[in-house]
Amino acid sequence: MLLQVDHVFKSYRRGQQVLKDINLTVGNGELVGLVGESGSGKSTLAKVIMQLEKPNKGTVLFQNQAITKHNRTSFYERCQLIFQNATAALNPTWTVRELLREPLQHQLSVNDTYLQTMLEKVKLPADILLALPTELSGGERQRVNLLRSILIEPQLIVCDEIVSSLDRLIQREIIDLLVTLNKERDMAILFISHDLKAVSYLCDRIYVMKAGEIVDESYKEQNRFAFTDSYAQRLFQAIHHT
Ligand SMILES: Nc1ncnc2c1ncn2[C@@H]1O[C@H](COP(=O)(O)OP(=O)(O)OP(=O)(O)O)[C@@H](O)[C@H]1O
Numbered sequence: 001m002l003l004q005v006d007h008v009f010k011s012y013r014r015g016q017q018v019l020k021d022i023n024l025t026v027g028n029g030e031l032v033g034l035v036g037e038s039g040s041g042k043s044t045l046a047k048v049i050m051q052l053e054k055p056n057k058g059t060v061l062f063q064n065q066a067i068t069k070h071n072r073t074s075f076y077e078r079c080q081l082i083f084q085n086a087t088a089a090l091n092p093t094w095t096v097r098e099l100l101r102e103p104l105q106h107q108l109s110v111n112d113t114y115l116q117t118m119l120e121k122v123k124l125p126a127d128i129l130l131a132l133p134t135e136l137s138g139g140e141r142q143r144v145n146l147l148r149s150i151l152i153e154p155q156l157i158v159c160d161e162i163v164s165s166l167d168r169l170i171q172r173e174i175i176d177l178l179v180t181l182n183k184e185r186d187m188a189i190l191f192i193s194h195d196l197k198a199v200s201y202l203c204d205r206i207y208v209m210k211a212g213e214i215v216d217e218s219y220k221e222q223n224r225f226a227f228t229d230s231y232a233q234r235l236f237q238a239i240h241h242t
């Protein structure tokens, strides 16, 4: 298994249980969605997976190994988190070239030719390398942010609401790009969003979270999901009628 979250519990100091006995897996090359209302614990789970928060109980295994301080660097080479807010993630004083080169510092073979091939892949013009983040549109910033995370060719990317603030057309472009990366590189994606349409379009399997618990899980069959939990059913009912 690529990623395995096993009986994870998390509460913050205030004492409220934010994650209650979470079990979740992502297989090699799998497209997995995680949906749920605001405050249900999705971002907290992403942070626990990325080792940015420590669970009170439970484990996160990557390629069947617990992540420790000894293998953390190699974990981050194989698993990357992409945040909602691309603007905050990008240092405003750096050019796109500098931003893109930073995650690749340990690799010797990075040159502009490689960067340009990758820019083409995410449909960004080559002259964008000289631009500052403030000179880009929201969609361009999100693509630069995404490109930064995929340059090191991770096996899994955890995307936390990366398309939510973008208009439908750019959303679709980013999602189609994710599909391409998944196909070409067998890159697995854990796609967190409250945009059910986007999640249903992209993912082969979806988990539904409610108040810190995973209440349902379903595989896509004939382009549809079949949830058994009544909350999950209600959530998804609306989108099948639009
Ligand atoms: N650092 C923190 N300290 C204390 N409480 C926190 C912290 N981070 C999150 N919480 C609480 O944990 C709960 C879950 O938050 P989380 O951000 O994981 O939800 P979410 O599902 O990602 O919501 P959204 O869809 O709005 O992004 C919320 O009640 C939130 O107030």
Ligand SMILES: [Mg+2]
Residues within 6 Å of the ligand: 042, 043, 044, 160, 161
């Ligand atoms: Mg969140």
